[in-house]
Each structure stands twice: as C-alpha cells, then as structure tokens.
Amino acid sequence: MKKIAVFPGSFDPITMGHYSIINRALPLFDEIIVAIGNNATKTYLYDLNQRRSWIEQCFSNQANIKVDMYAGLTVDYCEKVGAKYIIRGLRNTQDFEFEKAIAQMNRQLNDEIETVLLYTEPKYAEISSSIVRDIIRNKGNVSAFIPPAISI
Ligand code: ADP
Numbered sequence: 001m002k003k004i005a006v007f008p009g010s011f012d013p014i015t016m017g018h019y020s021i022i023n024r025a026l027p028l029f030d031e032i033i034v035a036i037g038n039n040a041t042k043t044y045l046y047d048l049n050q051r052r053s054w055i056e057q058c059f060s061n062q063a064n065i066k067v068d069m070y071a072g073l074t075v076d077y078c079e080k081v082g083a084k085y086i087i088r089g090l091r092n093t094q095d096f097e098f099e100k101a102i103a104q105m106n107r108q109l110n111d112e113i114e115t116v117l118l119y120t121e122p123k124y125a126e127i128s129s130s131i132v133r134d135i136i137r138n139k140g141n142v143s144a145f146i147p148p149a150i151s152i
Contacts, residue, residue: 002031003028003029004032004033004083005028005029005033005087006032006033006078006083006085006086007021009035010037010039010129011036011051011129012044012046012129012133013045013051013054013132013133014051014150015132015147016127016144016146017089017091017120017124017125018089020121021087021118022059024121025116025118026062030064032064033067034059034065035070036067036070040071045133045136045137048069052067052069054150055067060149068081074086074106078113084112085115086106086113086114087117088116088117089120090118090119091124092125099117103115132146136152
C-alpha cells in the first residue's frame with residue numbers, strides 16, 4: 001500500500017520553511033499531498049489559485065508531490081485521499097503547544113492517522129508566512145524567504 005502523507009497549511013504564501021519540511025519529509029513517504037486548507041474564519045492575502053500555483057511551480061519536477069485544496073476537517077480529507085500521515089513543522093515552543101493540541105484532537109477524531117512532526121532547519125526557524133506577508137505589504141524583498149522557483 002502506498003504511504004501517503006498530507007502536509008496541510010495555509011501557504012499564504014509558501015515559504016522556505018514549508019519548502020524545506022516538504023523536501024525533508026519526502027524520503028519518508030511514497031507521496032506527499034500539499035493540501036491548502038480553506039478556513040472560513042481566516043482571511044488570506046493571496047487567493048487559493050495563486051497559492052496553489054506557487055506551490056505547483058516549486059515542485060513541478062517531482063511527480064510524488066501533489067498539490068490540492070480542501071475545506072473541512074484535515075482528518076476527513078486524509079481519509080478521502082487515503083493518507084495515513086499528517087506532516088507538520090515545528091519552529092519553537094509556541095508551535096509545539098499549538099501542534100500538540102491539533103495532533104491530539106486529530107487523534108481523537110481518527111486514531112488511524114499519525115501526525116509526523118519535523119523540526120525546522122535552524123536557519124528557517126524565524127520564517128513565517130505572516131512576516132513574509134508583512135514584508136510584501138511594505139514593499140520589501142522576500143526572495144531569501146521563499147523558494148527559488150517563485151518570485152513575488
Ligand atoms: P497553518 O495556518 O495551518 O498553521 P501554515 O502555512 O502557517 O499553516 O503552516 C503549515 C505548517 O508549516 C505548520 O505546521 C507550521 O508550523 C509549519 N511551518 C511554517 N513555517 C515553518 C518554518 N519556517 N519551518 C518549519 N515549519 C514551518
């Protein structure tokens with residue numbers, strides 16, 4: 001059976017932090033689905049199609065990385081696509097507490113799906129989509145913080 005993992009997130013926009021986590025998780029699975037969540041309570045800087053197109057550009061040469069969008073519970077989406085693993089990234093203690101709560105709740109919702117947490121590479125520990133958005137809004141240069149295949 002194919003080992004499929006879902007990497008869920010907002011990716012508004014995708015950063016070097018996300019890109020590194022996806023590349024490092026790749027050897028562990030047969031396929032990774034980068035799944036852009038559509039959370040009704042969140043407002044985004046970039047629309048779904050733009051976020052999707054940037055992620056696709058980053059992984060255009062990798063057949064085992066798919067990009068998709070979903071609404072609703074992440075565990076329900078995982079079940080729908082046959083994924084038994086959720087990948088998340090950890091930068092600091094705040095991420096740890098936040099990710100722990102999500103992972104434990106997801107386990108209660110569906111205990112057949114494991115959350116796999118990867119620590120960030122230290123050089124990416126300070127990168128967040130929200131800071132990247134702030135730099136963009138203020139007309140700064142974000143090229144060091146986003147994957148080389150895209151330009152914003
Ligand atoms: P969400 O809105 O679901 O938190 P994000 O797109 O902000 O979505 O993040 C998706 C995942 O990527 C989360 O697990 C987050 O902790 C992780 N992540 C974000 N930035 C980094 C980074 N710089 N290094 C490692 N992981 C990261």
